[in-house]
Amino acid sequence: MSSARPHPTPHTARRMFGLLEPICLVTFFSEECNEELAALGHRTYWDGYFASRAAPLGRVTAQVVHAAFYNFADGEAARHIPSAWETIAPEASVAARERGSAASLRRILGAELAGSPGLVRAADLTTKAATSAPTEGRVMYAGMRGLAVPSDPVARLWHSATMLREHRGDGHIAALVGARIGGTEAHVLSALEHGIHPAESFGRIHHLPKERLAAVMDGLRDRGLIDSEGHFTEAGRATKQRIETLTDELAVPPYEALSPAELDELVSELEPVTAALEATGSQ
Structure with missing residues (x-):
């Protein structure tokens, strides 16, 4: 009998996507993130979106952002990049996105769940997965990997879930191409x-x-x-x-860093977090 531990499957990747996506969606659906970005001076929602999401790539051109984001129409990135960075440093936009997203999670989850040992464990395991995959061919993921991982558990959970979202997105683009x-x-x-x-x-x-x-x-x-x-x-x-x-298949590598027991534990700890977020539509 083989003693090799079973590898995560595409089903694993799909399950994790379902659990982690509501965590990421607070960035786009909740007010706190938009308010933080507006306070920096971003004039519109889309200025803040393009500036904060593209910022991990550095001060790249609109053409690079258009290529990396993939699903925006011709010219849409150029309406926001590089003008969104002319008076606001990319690093400031990244920090504002993190602050706003973490604040949204704390509000929605409530103090008890946001401060629970289970959330801390979920953040730790999500981070282990998110920092373990190869970066080759994963432009947006590689940009996120270059950022410091937050020490605060709620911010760390959001950051690592977003890293995994970008990893999956890079693979989805490869499948589309x-x-x-x-x-x-x-x-x-x-x-x-x-x-x-x-x-x-x-x-x-x-x-x-x-x-x-x-x-x-x-x-x-x-x-x-x-x-x-x-x-x-x-x-x-x-x-x-x-x-x-194919998107699911390409999203498997991060979860190969976790043992079967850790994957089971991560699912268990994420379920109440995801349920709370889904109940509010991540708003």
């Missing part, structure tokens, strides 16, 4: 997967010029991924599933 699905096309497929029809009404793309959206939809029809009414074809649904499956 391999499937020849561009950023706007990816939003269309996600909208259809979530039952949004017409897909052009999806909040992430509905503001784009009608001509641009029409060209994207025509391209997906030409490839046989959507039908004449804008619904998934069998080939389109299969393509979306292959992308998600």
Whole structure:
């Protein structure tokens, strides 16, 4: 009988994504982060978003941010980068994002859960996973790995969950590139997967010029991924599933740093945290 410990599976990565994503979403859904970024002088939500998320990469150009983020339309990054950094140092935006996100978590979780030994343990194990994966080909993840890990457990949990989110996102982009699905096309497929029809009404793309959206939809029809009414074809649904499956497979490496017992413990400690956040929509 083999004594080798079992490796984490794509199912593990999908399970961890479900548990960690609500922790990350406070950055985008709660007011504290936006307030911290506005207090620095960022004029709009999107100024703060682009500046604080891209800041771990350094003072890179809009073209680099566009490439790394992948799913924004042409020109959107350039409306915020590098102007968002002209008077506000990237390091200040990173710190504001961390402060606001941690404050949101403390408010939503309450003092008892936020200060519990279970949360501290979850932060420790999440950090162990998040700081253990190879960085090759993982641009956003590598940027986050270059930042100091916070000592405060709540901030550390948010920071490490966000590191793992960027790691998964880098892998998702690789899967999209391999499937020849561009950023706007990816939003269309996600909208259809979530039952949004017409897909052009999806909040992430509905503001784009009608001509641009029409060209994207025509391209997906030409490839046989959507039908004449804008619904998934069998080939389109299969393509979306292959992308998600590969994303899960590519998200496994961080969890190989944890033993099976540690993974079980991490799931157990994260469950009440995730449940509390899901109850409020991470707001």
